[in-house]
Amino acid sequence: MIYEKLRNKEATMAVVGLGYVGLPIALEFARDIKVLGFDINAERVELMKKGIDPSNELDSSEFDGCDIEFTANPDDLKKANFFVVAVPTPINSSNQPDLGPVLSASKTVGNALKKGDYVIYESTVYPGCTEDDCVPVLEKLSGLKMGDDFKVGYSPERINPGDKQHTIRTIVKVVAGNDAEALEEIAKTYEMVIDAGVHKAANIKTAEASKVIENTQRDVNISLINELSIILNRVGINTYDVLECARTKWNFLNFTPGLVGGHCIGVDPYYLTHKAKKLGYHARVINSGRYVNDSMGPYVGKQTVKRILEQGKNILDARVLVIGMTFKENVSDIRNSKVIDVIRELDSFSVNVDVIDPWADPAEVKHEYDVDLIPEAKQGAYDAVIVAVNHKQYDNMNEADFKALMNDDQGVLVDLKGLYRHNIKDLNYWSL
Numbered sequence: 001m002i003y004e005k006l007r008n009k010e011a012t013m014a015v016v017g018l019g020y021v022g023l024p025i026a027l028e029f030a031r032d033i034k035v036l037g038f039d040i041n042a043e044r045v046e047l048m049k050k051g052i053d054p055s056n057e058l059d060s061s062e063f064d065g066c067d068i069e070f071t072a073n074p075d076d077l078k079k080a081n082f083f084v085v086a087v088p089t090p091i092n093s094s095n096q097p098d099l100g101p102v103l104s105a106s107k108t109v110g111n112a113l114k115k116g117d118y119v120i121y122e123s124t125v126y127p128g129c130t131e132d133d134c135v136p137v138l139e140k141l142s143g144l145k146m147g148d149d150f151k152v153g154y155s156p157e158r159i160n161p162g163d164k165q166h167t168i169r170t171i172v173k174v175v176a177g178n179d180a181e182a183l184e185e186i187a188k189t190y191e192m193v194i195d196a197g198v199h200k201a202a203n204i205k206t207a208e209a210s211k212v213i214e215n216t217q218r219d220v221n222i223s224l225i226n227e228l229s230i231i232l233n234r235v236g237i238n239t240y241d242v243l244e245c246a247r248t249k250w251n252f253l254n255f256t257p258g259l260v261g262g263h264c265i266g267v268d269p270y271y272l273t274h275k276a277k278k279l280g281y282h283a284r285v286i287n288s289g290r291y292v293n294d295s296m297g298p299y300v301g302k303q304t305v306k307r308i309l310e311q312g313k314n315i316l317d318a319r320v321l322v323i324g325m326t327f328k329e330n331v332s333d334i335r336n337s338k339v340i341d342v343i344r345e346l347d348s349f350s351v352n353v354d355v356i357d358p359w360a361d362p363a364e365v366k367h368e369y370d371v372d373l374i375p376e377a378k379q380g381a382y383d384a385v386i387v388a389v390n391h392k393q394y395d396n397m398n399e400a401d402f403k404a405l406m407n408d409d410q411g412v413l414v415d416l417k418g419l420y421r422h423n424i425k426d427l428n429y430w431s432l
């Protein structure tokens, strides 16, 4: 039985794809069993060999005492028996699932697969992807038959980058297998590292669907609050003040307006709508939510321009400071950050835009968005300041700090998360 063999170090686990999801899971298992960490990015592998997490989430100390070997050589995978696949599942420019990485990882694993092996997918996919898209690749490349020769499972990941409270060990993990025996073995294996325990799903499709609906539910809920924010802005009242009142009711859900970026909440719903469309159903609510959330960046840009114009200023001479470039607060990840939509909107009005972010890597921002981060904001330079991402460094900023950045006393402060709304008296304040 695979669990016993892993436990006794007679079998090896391979984690394929060592990013935000793969590396923490690999290190967690490597405290108890033998792990091989594989990634196609040789540069990242070199860093991990030195005990450095290229995603900047884990301290070097988390590598201590781990029985793990890092490699970028697919031949090494032949030593492994239990494969955990955690590669990206992005969308393409038409918002369609891009299965490229997950199929390519399936080929790599297929080439290394032997009788009795297990393959568990952790990447977020639509229901059916594991069995209908990935298993045929595994079978073709290995010449083996799923069920008879090897087993397959799915276990979605729920970690939340930057969140030190909800970690792998403390989040219940959903697990699924292609048959009862696979489910049992996979459950026991994950139970080794998940203190919160596992939840056994009825089957693989159920586990796949559970993950994609978790993020779809968040996306749709946020879109409702974003739409309310647009309406309440027209009414002339502050959304956060309204939410504060509404939240005093026990069953009011706690969502706030904002930019929905990153590679989970703004992406996963498209996997579900893609599947729905293939099954002949056009998902209206989910797509409307996506539309509203994707239009928030341009909306914030326009609202800023409007407020600068209201000061009687020439927009072509205006200078705006954008604070924060990452997809959310206190992380360095800039992928799919919707702050770029705010910047592009301002650009389209020929506004001069400066961007600062102490978390983001300037070279990555340049490469991904062709934006040059400046190391520090200029004093007395701006017609408007947009606090787009509430990194902890900015929590204690006060009106005097913002005033010092403005070029006159009519400056516009755009505070997406409504953090400073009780403390701004003189500046032209606006929040979502």
Ligand SMILES: NC(=O)c1ccc[n+]([C@@H]2O[C@H](COP(=O)([O-])OP(=O)(O)OC[C@H]3O[C@@H](n4cnc5c(N)ncnc54)[C@H](O)[C@@H]3O)[C@@H](O)[C@H]2O)c1
Pocket: 016, 017, 018, 019, 020, 021, 022, 038, 039, 040, 041, 044, 055, 086, 087, 088, 089, 101, 102, 104, 105, 108, 122, 123, 124, 125, 157, 158, 159, 160, 161, 263, 264
């Ligand atoms: N980041 C999160 O918070 C989070 C949370 C839950 C679920 N997920 C899901 O987990 C999956 C992985 O996401 P992530 O954030 O860890 O991605 P990531 O981009 O941080 O890491 C992916 C890693 O996989 C490697 N890789 C890409 N193609 C590969 C291949 N063919 N073979 C081997 N390695 C390959 C990359 O080099 C990279 O190191 C995605 O499906 C994502 O939706 C992510």
